[in-house]
Amino acid sequence: MSLSPTVYVMRLILPSVDGLKGLDQVDVKGFLKDFNREAPLPMRLTVLLGSWAFILSPIVTLKIPLPVFLLSKKLQDEHCYRIALTRVYLLRQLMFAVKAVAGFCWGKCPEVRAQLDLKPYAPDTGGFRQ
């Protein structure tokens, strides 16, 4: 796992499949750079905590006491599915936060939008009346 935990986890949550690009083909690092600069601290901490919880929780979902990066691709994907539906509420909420932020990154990617025949977004300038 040479990536930052959040990049790593987001790529697993929204991976590429036939006919649809996932976050492994999107500039997640660039997105997270902006996110970490712009989002409020509690939100950033929630996403970071959620990412680590994801990495360390195969024991909860698969009963395997290993971090997710030591699992096979197939088991990683199974963990990814099950963790989003875990009965442990706080863990599920943490995953929801990570998934929601991953969704912000993925859904605005022009290539992804093109694959779903959606118009690209104009840039978010962040401008305001001075």
Added chain:
Amino acid sequence: MTHIAFQKKGAPVEVEADFIVVGSGAGGGAVASGLARGGAKVAVVEAGPWRDPEHYPSSMYGTMRDMFDDWTSLMTFGRALWPVLQGRVVGGTTTINSAIVVRTPADIFQSWEKNYGFGGEALAEKVWAHQDQLEKELYVQETAPDKMGRSNELALITSQKRGVEGHVIRRNVKDCEGSGQCLQGCKKERKQSTNLKMIPEVMERGGMVLSCAPVHKIMLKGNRAVGVTGRFVHPQTKEKGAKFVVRAKHGVVVAASCTHSPALLQRSGIKGRMLGQLFRAHPGSAILGLYDDDINMPFGATQGWSSLEYRNTPGFKLETLNMPLELIAGRISGGGMRLMDRLKNYRRLALWVVACRADSIGTVSNGPFGKPIVKYTMNQTDMAKLRDGAVEVAKHHFAAGAKAVMPGVLGVPYELHEKDLHHLENASLDPRAWTSILTHLFGGCPMGANPDVGLCDERGRVFGYEGLVVADASVMPTNLGVNPQHTIMGLARQRAAELLEDIS
């Protein structure tokens, strides 16, 4: 015309007006423009920046960052953590809502009179008269059929087919182009949000606007409100700027939302046993329907159809809601390859929602760093309503031709076919099993006949204080069962009329 945006640290910015209005959304915009029309000099003080349509974001990331209050990170504390959605920008939530206009139902004024000792027919007549005027000012109309979009069309046709009340929503959107961007702010300038209609009018009539200016405290002289203070905050860097002091000759009107108004009053040392009480909402959940043909949610009115068939019994309303791809990615169950396979169907999904007319009551208090704390848990009766509403949405989807529905409730299979509906009918009533949000907030500074039942009197004046009036949804002691924007504006205009009467 004066607009003071973020000011760097230095000498305090000091201004004076006849009235200060804290907040610029439905309540703040309507009361400020009403006062300005009566000749008063008004200073509107808004925590968020002033973004014009050319500044509006396109993506939901930009929307969270630029338009929503604190990135929607405000959650309810209770059995479940549900997000509380509000705008934080000049125009408040009117910039990011679906602009739905529903006249205040008569039964609301009756229930206020019966249970809280104010309201009744006299108030109803006044509010309705303001609503008549507001509907003209804001070009309230139905969306044209060719701009409705497929999801709204389907829901409408199906309600006719099923014999269920259902209608095209009337909205303060002039000639909607169906760009499906109500949530991000309407770049086409069709939505008549208060930053486009009312706040500019305040300035044209000699008023002023302070933006990027979160109010920290209301200044009191004895028991009289004489002004507000705070410190500018840069909307991008969050850098703290200069202090501001705004003094009011006649009064301070608080319209900062159901969460921020009670928190501000508490921070300012205002006393009242009902302060922060009677917080209510219309919690909502969405049910996705999967269709054979192209739905294309990004085209059409963001919300174009509604049903009030069940408003009174059992107590919920149904609506369409066209949701952007980014939010659907977070909303659909699961993760990994299976989630991605599900997202491939985005164009064939229609999202319809149930908003529960919940009787559950919460509280709002001022938390650390000036953030409100909302304590709220849906009781079992309300959860049953929410579940009944979800079942009704699912039935509507099936009647519309959906091949499956996706309720997103823990313990219920991801995809339900018509024969499997019993799974949803028997779904858990634990709020933690549901993915819900809190919109349409009410209470926190409720009106009532006396300080035992309300923080404010029937004119929104805080008991025990002079020159301090509340004019947003926080004054409503009950929920409405319909979208609140029109009621907030109608009441706020009535507040303006009363304040002008007082000073004349």
